[in-house]
Amino acid sequence: MYVAAKGGERAIENAHRLLAHERRGDKNVAELRLDQISEQLSLAVDRVMSEGSLFDRELAALAIKQARGDLIEAIFLVRAFRTTLPRFGSAEPINTGDMRVQRRISATFKDVPGGQILGPTFDYTHRLLDPALEQGFIPEEPAITEAADLSTPCITDILGSDGLIEPSPQGAEITGDLTRDPLRFPAAHDVRLQNLARGDEGFLLAMAYSNVRGYFRSHPFAGEIRFGEVEVEFFAEDAGLTVPLGSIELTECQMVNKFNGSAKEAPRFTRGYGLSFGHSERKTMSMALVDRSLRARELGEDVVAPAQDEEFIMSHSDNVQAAGFVEHLKLPHYVDFQSELGLVRKLRQEFADANEALLVEEAAE
Amino acid sequence: MSTIAEMPSGPGDKVLSAQSTFRSVMNAMARPASVQRIAALADAPAPMTPAMAAIALTLFDHDTPLWLDAQIAESPDVPRWLKFHTGAPVVHDCGMAAFALIADGGRLPALENFAFGSVDYPDRSTTVIVQAESLNAGCAYELRGPGIKGTATLQATIKPADLFEQLRINEVLFPRGIDTILVADDAVVAIPRTTRLITKGS
Amino acid sequence: MSSPAYNFAYLDEQTKRMVRRALLKAIAIPGYQVPFASREMPMPYGWGTGGVQVTAAIIGPADVLKVIDQGSDDTTNAVSIRKFFVKTAGVAATTATEDATIIQTRHRIPERALGEHQVLVYQVPIPEPLRFLEPRETETRRMHALAEYGLMHVKLYEDIAKFGHIATAYDYPVKVNDRYVMDPSPTPKFDNPKMDNCAAIQLFGAGTEKRIYAIPPYTKVVSLDFEDHPFVPYRFNAPCELCGSEDSYLDEIVTDDKGGRMFVCSDSDYCEGRQAAGHTGSLISAPYKERAARG
Numbered sequence: 001m002y003v004a005a006k007g008g009e010r011a012i013e014n015a016h017r018l019l020a021h022e023r024r025g026d027k028n029v030a031e032l033r034l035d036q037i038s039e040q041l042s043l044a045v046d047r048v049m050s051e052g053s054l055f056d057r058e059l060a061a062l063a064i065k066q067a068r069g070d071l072i073e074a075i076f077l078v079r080a081f082r083t084t085l086p087r088f089g090s091a092e093p094i095n096t097g098d099m100r101v102q103r104r105i106s107a108t109f110k111d112v113p114g115g116q117i118l119g120p121t122f123d124y125t126h127r128l129l130d131p132a133l134e135q136g137f138i139p140e141e142p143a144i145t146e147a148a149d150l151s152t153p154c155i156t157d158i159l160g161s162d163g164l165i166e167p168s169p170q171g172a173e174i175t176g177d178l179t180r181d182p183l184r185f186p187a188a189h190d191v192r193l194q195n196l197a198r199g200d201e202g203f204l205l206a207m208a209y210s211n212v213r214g215y216f217r218s219h220p221f222a223g224e225i226r227f228g229e230v231e232v233e234f235f236a237e238d239a240g241l242t243v244p245l246g247s248i249e250l251t252e253c254q255m256v257n258k259f260n261g262s263a264k265e266a267p268r269f270t271r272g273y274g275l276s277f278g279h280s281e282r283k284t285m286s287m288a289l290v291d292r293s294l295r296a297r298e299l300g301e302d303v304v305a306p307a308q309d310e311e312f313i314m315s316h317s318d319n320v321q322a323a324g325f326v327e328h329l330k331l332p333h334y335v336d337f338q339s340e341l342g343l344v345r346k347l348r349q350e351f352a353d354a355n356e357a358l359l360v361e362e363a364a365e
Numbered sequence: 366m367s368t369i370a371e372m373p374s375g376p377g378d379k380v381l382s383a384q385s386t387f388r389s390v391m392n393a394m395a396r397p398a399s400v401q402r403i404a405a406l407a408d409a410p411a412p413m414t415p416a417m418a419a420i421a422l423t424l425f426d427h428d429t430p431l432w433l434d435a436q437i438a439e440s441p442d443v444p445r446w447l448k449f450h451t452g453a454p455v456v457h458d459c460g461m462a463a464f465a466l467i468a469d470g471g472r473l474p475a476l477e478n479f480a481f482g483s484v485d486y487p488d489r490s491t492t493v494i495v496q497a498e499s500l501n502a503g504c505a506y507e508l509r510g511p512g513i514k515g516t517a518t519l520q521a522t523i524k525p526a527d528l529f530e531q532l533r534i535n536e537v538l539f540p541r542g543i544d545t546i547l548v549a550d551d552a553v554v555a556i557p558r559t560t561r562l563i564t565k566g567s
Numbered sequence: 568m569s570s571p572a573y574n575f576a577y578l579d580e581q582t583k584r585m586v587r588r589a590l591l592k593a594i595a596i597p598g599y600q601v602p603f604a605s606r607e608m609p610m611p612y613g614w615g616t617g618g619v620q621v622t623a624a625i626i627g628p629a630d631v632l633k634v635i636d637q638g639s640d641d642t643t644n645a646v647s648i649r650k651f652f653v654k655t656a657g658v659a660a661t662t663a664t665e666d667a668t669i670i671q672t673r674h675r676i677p678e679r680a681l682g683e684h685q686v687l688v689y690q691v692p693i694p695e696p697l698r699f700l701e702p703r704e705t706e707t708r709r710m711h712a713l714a715e716y717g718l719m720h721v722k723l724y725e726d727i728a729k730f731g732h733i734a735t736a737y738d739y740p741v742k743v744n745d746r747y748v749m750d751p752s753p754t755p756k757f758d759n760p761k762m763d764n765c766a767a768i769q770l771f772g773a774g775t776e777k778r779i780y781a782i783p784p785y786t787k788v789v790s791l792d793f794e795d796h797p798f799v800p801y802r803f804n805a806p807c808e809l810c811g812s813e814d815s816y817l818d819e820i821v822t823d824d825k826g827g828r829m830f831v832c833s834d835s836d837y838c839e840g841r842q843a844a845g846h847t848g849s850l851i852s853a854p855y856k857e858r859a860a861r862g
Contacts, residue, residue, distance in 0.1 A: 008646040079607040084579055182602035182777045185705050311703055321775050324612030331614065331644050335637045335674045335833055338819055339736035339755035342801050347730055380575045384627040387587050391625065394594045395768045395783045426584050484712035488592035488601045511597050511744050512783035540746065544595045557595035559744065
């Protein structure tokens, strides 16, 4: 005897219980602490902070733990928390020129004022699995010298003094916020950058790759990539003064792209910009490439490739949105499927009838 | 690492008051000509009535430019009260306003001055809130349109007396247009841009 | 680490004000999609975040909430959303359609006619009826602005040319108040006629796509069709095997791997109500109460 399925509520509760059990894994293995995640999986924490658009290492570490290491799920957890936070205002624009750099490289010049600083990087490591890490070990203390007193000006500013590169765009007076205002096309540059900064690293990487590989070539050079700490300040309106909020780690990438000029403009270099919380060069380089390719309309370039298509990029870059929508296909759709079943059955019947009629006709002939 | 939500504040719980006021306004907008009641009236300095004040607390914030008519703009306390409680910016060009607050309907600017929205974004239009003398006595307005089953009659005393005639511009403008909210005592009536005047009695 | 505290019905007041303003404009311009700054919700995009934001913006302590998915109160996503509001807003929940003041739904409209005291909140995945004909928002917005719906009629007519009738079974486009072509959300087209001249307020929330739209009560809603090919709602031609209903939408249940099928009401509350009132289908010989006690 058929009885309509019941017990959804209990099924969900039990599923959640099982999930908590699975998350913990073997109870004989020590529980992960948040500081372990924050310290030893720091790049995962950086990514969750960037794409979750919330600078809070502790919360990001908690999200990673709760999500069992699924970073998109962790980003989702952080976003859902961030959205409930009240806003007190906007920080003053940060000055990455004043960054206390740990790493700073330029691919466009052999040497630059302030020097090339390799810093902590996977570049030039041989990707050989290290059995020593299985047990863990205390690494050597890093080599330290006196901090050079040299300033590290942005490479693009050096090019800028010759007029060889377009000036850095002036910021909007009021910066847009796509978490507070619905997206409209065409979108302003500030909103595009926000979308890319929150965008999925993998998606941006693929789009950037398509761009440099041949779907619209933008002739890019890595003008500069820098990573380090910058101060964040807030102008307190009631007190009438700027107060420091602390410092955060950021990665910045400025791409330099050849621009052949147009009827109205002389040939010069143009910019693409990438910025993320923490240390993420893959993300910021991808972001900078896509930022530049999305300026096609502004620079009078033909829009021929996906990486130049603002609606396409901005509508599909967000992994929380994309994951939710793709995975919603797991939800029951049987009511619609039933309607389709009815339609397909009818179409098949009509097809069969028509064929039969044809056969009868042919037989009669 | 905690969030300061806008939590209930004493007996005049602003979260729940805003909810109930919104439902009254929503029901009014969805059922034009019907008289809805605002239960959580808010104290406000004259000439702003408690019903208009309740709507202000429910719908206004930093994102809603306001236009104030002379009577409100020139009152000593209302602009300050609005700034303090809602943070909404006041604009002098009523074409920029999300909401217009009208205490003295007799001096309502010509409706063409308000924002109608664009055909692409007809929602970017001014909602005009007018304090009426009465929403249960006076002239009988027979109305029809979405939200009204057949026709409905509103009995009201409104300034300007020809408000509904003026609102006829909505017929040619649609989907652009002006949405109007009338308040009197604890009553609220909405006349969205789709509502049409059939007859006007005495 | 202090534990986070959340507002009544989860959303902060600023977000609610933004959603509320969008709702008022949506009601004032029936069928027009109002852009709104949809928030990240604690459930995934595509799983009802739009509907949840609309419900959170309107719900109050006096409301009685019903949540359905595929017509049923007991599907997992319906359970999850209902629990969310019971937890965050402390509201009463019900499965009885007539007792609810707010009904949030995915993919169905209840069989029982809705009343003036009710609000129906639809969860919408893709609000743009023209999306699959023209993927660009910049283009579709223009078409709505000019009421230029030729593309939709061409598509429907191509169906007729190819199949002899319109081959859209759900998500069947409607025209609201003689102006905007609107996506009714992926309800089966069987439900379309219920939207017309409905006594309840109908609100639509699309979270991923950041759109809110509405149909006020007693508003004309017409399914698109042609004079020579009128709109026909589809229903499997059989009575419900549990309650005998001849006019409700039916789910097809696969009963074995040998082609066995049975058909029962998709609206579980409607079906149970009819059974409680003594109606029976072919499958049921035992009285309803006895079965309920067993199962």
